[in-house]
Amino acid sequence: MQYFPLFVDTKELKVLVVGAGEVATRKLDLLSRTEAHIDVIAPEIADEVKAYQKRGRISLFQRSVNTDDMTGYDLLYMATANAQLNMDYAVIAREKGIWVNVVDNPSYCRFITPSIVDRGRLVVAISTAGAAPVFARTIRSRLETMLPQSLNPLFDFVASKRVEVQQRITSGKERRLFWERFFQQNNDRYDTVTESHYQEAFSQISHQGEILLFNKHDDANLLPIAAMPLLQKIDIFYTEAERDESTNTINELVRRDASREIIPSLSQLAEQYNHGDKVLLVVDDSMLNKLKAHFPMAKHLQPGAL
Incomplete structure (x- = not known):
């Protein structure tokens, strides 16, 4: 993984954009x-960029950039039509510890901007590490149709309830x-019954555990899509x-915050199941048959089937 995805708090972020043409727009x-403070420096300014200044969203400096400008910023976007200028100032900025993005030149980028699906508090970022941005946009278009606009007020509602929960x-x-x-009942909509689903979820929490089995010699890449939600609910990965x-x-494929442990005794597994834990056991053939006999309620995840 060359590029590690991060979501950065932009409240006090200082950003400089050099260039004010179509790419900068x-x-x-x-x-x-975002909530970042944004400065734009360029000798020629597109009308679209001037519109951001009129709205008070950016500070605009109509002049050529100079080396003294490379101070006090967290992020720099070099978005001019002069490739050599972009590269020269990228080197200067990196020497001063400023993270740089050079448009259409990944080798000079300290970070890249992914293709984004924005649903307010829910943000999905897609990147191909600069290799195929057109394909990233294709994935984005698919996600745009899958994620309704109702998710925006829904997650505002959820955020307002976190302290109470x-x-x-x-x-x-x-x-x-x-x-x-709550999400099982409410799904992805926000409407007049969302509050009812929220209240109902307090009295309908299930304490039933779950045991999933997987043969270590099978190819997890061939698991059906229906297995993914089950894996994301796992508490312990054995x-x-x-x-x-x-x-x-x-x-x-398992939740990042699930515990990763060595398989305990069968009695301990039974206790965890009765306590409501959801566990996944990845084992060889002989252990798999033993577990299936001991826990008939267990689900065997297999390539192409559940």
């Missing part, structure tokens, strides 16, 4: 949605179960020994 279309449900695990129940290459793929 595309960058400002996204940057203007923390006060009423002290256990982190119970809170997760609460929100799972293997027979230290994880190896054969378990790495399915490990990537």
Whole structure:
């Protein structure tokens, strides 16, 4: 993974955009949605960029950039039509610890801007590490149709309820179960019944555990899509020994905050199931058959089937 995805708090971020043409305008279309302080420097200014100044969203300096400008900023976008100028100032900025993005020149970029689906508090970023931005836009267009605009007010509603849920449900695990129940009932809509689904979720939390089994010799990449929601609910990811290459793929499909442990005794597994834990066991053939016999309620995840 060459580029590590991060979501940065922009409240006190200082951004400099050098250039004010079509390319800079595309960058400002996204940057203007943030809370960052944005300066733009360019001798010639497109009308679209001037519009951001009129709205008070950017500070505009109509002149050529100079080396003294490379001070006090967190991010720099070099978006001029002069490729050599972009590269020269990228080097200067990096020497001063400023993160740089040079348009259409990934080798000079300290960071890149992904293709973004914006639903307010829900933001999805897609990147191909600069290799195929056209394909990233294709993925974005698919996600735009999958994620309704109603998610914007829905997540505002959820954010407004977080403190109340923390006060009423002290256990982190119970809170997760609460929100799972809420989203299962409410789905992705925000309407007159959303508040009812929220209240109902307090009394309908399920304490039933779940046991998922997976053969370590199977290819996790061939699991059906229906297996993905099950893996994302796992509390504990069990293997027979230290994880190896054969378990790495399915490990990537499990929640990041799930525990990773060595398989305990069968009695302990039964206790965890009765306690409401959702566990995944990645084992070889002999252990798989033993677990299926001991836990008939377990779900065997197999390539192409559940």
